[in-house]
Amino acid sequence: MSFGRPHLRTSYEQDSAIFPTYFQKGAAGLFLIFIVLMVLGNGAAGWIPTWLFGQTWLNPLTLVLPFAIAALGFNILTGVTGQVSLGHAFFMGVGAYSAVTLGGKGDGGVKACVPFADNIGLLDKAGECGLGLPIWIWLPLAGVFAALVGILVSPAAVKVRGLYLAIVTVGLVFIGLHIARMLPEYAGDYESGRKWPKLDIRIWKEEVPFIDMNEDGKWLGLIYLTEEQKQFFFLFAILLVMMAFAKNLVRTRTGRALQAIRDRDVAAEVMGVPEQHYKRVGFAISSFYAGIGGALWASYQGRVSPVDFSLLLSVEFVAILLIGGAGTIAGTMMGTLFVELLPKAVEKLTNWLSGNLDSGGVIGDLANIMLTSGPGDFGPVSTSPTAPGWPMSVFLWNPVIYGVLIVIFLIFEPHGLFGIWVKIRNYWKGWPFSY
Amino acid sequence: MSSNETGTSKIIEVEDITLRFGGVTAINGVGFHVTEGELFAVIGPNGAGKTSIFNSISQVYRPQEGDIRWKGKSIMGERPDAIARLGIARTFQNIALFGQMTVIDNILTGRHIRMKNNWLTGMAWFGPAKKEEMENRERVEDIIDFLEINEWRKHPVALLPYGIQKRVELGRALAMDPELLLLDEPVAGMNLEETEDMARFILDIREELGISMILVEHDMGLVMDIADRILVVDFGRPIGTGLPKEIQSNDDVIAAYLGQDFSEEISID
Numbered sequence: 001m002s003f004g005r006p007h008l009r010t011s012y013e014q015d016s017a018i019f020p021t022y023f024q025k026g027a028a029g030l031f032l033i034f035i036v037l038m039v040l041g042n043g044a045a046g047w048i049p050t051w052l053f054g055q056t057w058l059n060p061l062t063l064v065l066p067f068a069i070a071a072l073g074f075n076i077l078t079g080v081t082g083q084v085s086l087g088h089a090f091f092m093g094v095g096a097y098s099a100v101t102l103g104g105k106g107d108g109g110v111k112a113c114v115p116f117a118d119n120i121g122l123l124d125k126a127g128e129c130g131l132g133l134p135i136w137i138w139l140p141l142a143g144v145f146a147a148l149v150g151i152l153v154s155p156a157a158v159k160v161r162g163l164y165l166a167i168v169t170v171g172l173v174f175i176g177l178h179i180a181r182m183l184p185e186y187a188g189d190y191e192s193g194r195k196w197p198k199l200d201i202r203i204w205k206e207e208v209p210f211i212d213m214n215e216d217g218k219w220l221g222l223i224y225l226t227e228e229q230k231q232f233f234f235l236f237a238i239l240l241v242m243m244a245f246a247k248n249l250v251r252t253r254t255g256r257a258l259q260a261i262r263d264r265d266v267a268a269e270v271m272g273v274p275e276q277h278y279k280r281v282g283f284a285i286s287s288f289y290a291g292i293g294g295a296l297w298a299s300y301q302g303r304v305s306p307v308d309f310s311l312l313l314s315v316e317f318v319a320i321l322l323i324g325g326a327g328t329i330a331g332t333m334m335g336t337l338f339v340e341l342l343p344k345a346v347e348k349l350t351n352w353l354s355g356n357l358d359s360g361g362v363i364g365d366l367a368n369i370m371l372t373s374g375p376g377d378f379g380p381v382s383t384s385p386t387a388p389g390w391p392m393s394v395f396l397w398n399p400v401i402y403g404v405l406i407v408i409f410l411i412f413e414p415h416g417l418f419g420i421w422v423k424i425r426n427y428w429k430g431w432p433f434s435y
Numbered sequence: 436m437s438s439n440e441t442g443t444s445k446i447i448e449v450e451d452i453t454l455r456f457g458g459v460t461a462i463n464g465v466g467f468h469v470t471e472g473e474l475f476a477v478i479g480p481n482g483a484g485k486t487s488i489f490n491s492i493s494q495v496y497r498p499q500e501g502d503i504r505w506k507g508k509s510i511m512g513e514r515p516d517a518i519a520r521l522g523i524a525r526t527f528q529n530i531a532l533f534g535q536m537t538v539i540d541n542i543l544t545g546r547h548i549r550m551k552n553n554w555l556t557g558m559a560w561f562g563p564a565k566k567e568e569m570e571n572r573e574r575v576e577d578i579i580d581f582l583e584i585n586e587w588r589k590h591p592v593a594l595l596p597y598g599i600q601k602r603v604e605l606g607r608a609l610a611m612d613p614e615l616l617l618l619d620e621p622v623a624g625m626n627l628e629e630t631e632d633m634a635r636f637i638l639d640i641r642e643e644l645g646i647s648m649i650l651v652e653h654d655m656g657l658v659m660d661i662a663d664r665i666l667v668v669d670f671g672r673p674i675g676t677g678l679p680k681e682i683q684s685n686d687d688v689i690a691a692y693l694g695q696d697f698s699e700e701i702s703i704d
């Protein structure tokens with residue numbers, strides 16, 4: 001650092017740092033502290049306001065984390081390499097089922113792991129396959145298996161681009177669902193699924209976990225945490241590592257090769273970047289992230305079924321990418337937060353409105369206009385969660401809101417939330433001048 | 436202006452290549468060679484097949500007949516990226532930069548074939564990958580200095596003025612440390628000042644780095660000033676090769692540029 005000009009960069013290392021300025025370093029630090037406070041704010045410490053940092057948001061927020069990991073992978077394939085894929089749900093599924101096969105406790109023993117072993121009918125249950133291995137084995141392998149499957153299908157995927165690739169990868173999702181139906185030993189019942197291994201860290205298969213994640217209590221003998229808080233911090237740590245990997249990838253040779261293929265594939269080849277090889281690399285890395293995300297998501301949920309890995313899940317990632325901003329890590333995070341928390345926010349808002357139905361005043365009137373509590377009432381949102389047809393329930397409104405948001409962002413802000421942030425930042429950087 | 440003191444060893448030989456697209460013959464029996472350190476120019480009217488010759492050398496197109504030899508070894512049928520690794524770099528007529536990447540990243544992509552870090556070491560960042568990135572960044576900064584584009588280095592290239600984009604593209608090709616540089620209309624659409632700048636860069640590259648070049652260009656003033664030898668093509672056929680002076684007085688070349696029937700038409704009138 002040179003005296004008098006603290007912001008002067010004196011090495012290329014400083015110039016290509018993840019957080020190059022002191023302001024960014026500080027902001028990242030503050031954000032971390034904010035997250036920790038938010039999670040710790042369970043009312044136990046009186047000085048942390050519970051209205052902001054309450055437990056209400058912890059569960060939805062934890063659920064965002066595995067999605068953010070998978071979204072990073074989607075961003076590497078679609079945002080960075082420019083290959084539009086709708087098969088992300090399939091690779092999440094591969095990761096999730098690798099996890100449950102390696103880490104789950106099956107009632108069928110090892111014998112159940114050989115498909116069609118006792119020659120019974122396809123849909124009869126032979127018992128579930130599970131090896132009960134610890135997380136440090138099943139989590140990395142979930143990513144590796146997904147990546148291997150990615151490499152396996154890549155010969156078909158690297159030869160097509162754009163819309164054609166999207167269609168090829170849609171096919172993967174349906175093939176995956178079909179395989180899941182054929183192999184109940186692995187996938188469990190098609191509708192109700194099976195139980196996933198818990199997020200506990202064991203050294204081997206011992207009874208008491210080395211680091212437990214599913215009971216309230218003192219953690220590592222240091223700090224008292226609830227079950228939810230432990231799981232949040234565990235998943236958050238994995239997310240941070242995966243973010244760092246993604247960022248490093250984008251700022252080095254391989255990341256540039258991927259971007260070059262996105263921007264001009266012919267020119268990239270003439271510059272010595274083998275197009276098909278790097279498309280395969282992008283596909284594999286993206287699948288690895290999807291596998292890790294899928295495994296963590298299923299484990300956090302405890303029980304998922306094959307139908308959860310349907311096309312709608314893939315489309316959710318398209319929404320994340322378009323709303324957050326393609327090609328950037330920060331945009332991916334913003335997009336995931338927005339898309340995954342939106343249903344929760346809409347649900348909360350509806351609950352709040354229905355609580356104010358008869359309160360009169362502006363809020364009461366608004367609630368009356370928006371909500372339908374029974375027949376003869378004409379609001380677009382039904383207060384009943386299982387309402388069929390019109391008026392629709394909150395849960396049915398969510399896909400509609402995604403769709404509308406994708407269209408709005410595509411038309412008005414193609415760079416997504418990240419683009420909006422850049423605009424705001426540049427405005428204040430130049431203020432009071434316009435540029 | 437240009438010296439004729441070029442090496443005698445042939446760096447690339449193009450032997451009677453013919454390239455057809457269905458019924459259209461884009462290149463019809465074109466042959467030439469370039470010696471070490473030579474600045475060879477290819478000229479001809481629009482659609483004559485000049486850019487197709489470049490695409491054949493970098494194997495984006497595969498000529499059906501003939502042979503292309505790099506230092507005596509045939510390169511027919513190789514992948515374009517393998518051609519790049521041999522040491523053949525090129526620029527494009529309609530700029531083909533990586534639009535969303537910054538100037539630095541574009542030129543660093545040119546360093547791709549000279550770097551080794553892969554996705555695994557890249558993800559880890561610390562260690563050999565970081566060292567290599569920093570070393571190559573230094574190389575890129577040298578090129579940025581040389582081409583005088585310092586102020587643009589962190590801008591996404593799609594937002595830059597046309598003349599600057601052309602320079603970035605030259606920089607990206609230079610970053611490959613090539614032995615042969617294919618320049619496809621480096622001054623097309625430029626004003627006089629920009630053209631003079633670019634001519635200066637081309638001559639500097641030649642004198643300081645000793646890189647052989649093949650130049651496709653419509654600006655006759657530039658070509659006649661800086662080229663050592665010139666090949667003229669018309670409708671895919673070669674109609675003359677020689678020193679700039681010989682080309683200027685070649686009847687076939689004059690006919691190709693001014694029209695075959697030019698003199699007859701005047702006599703009819």
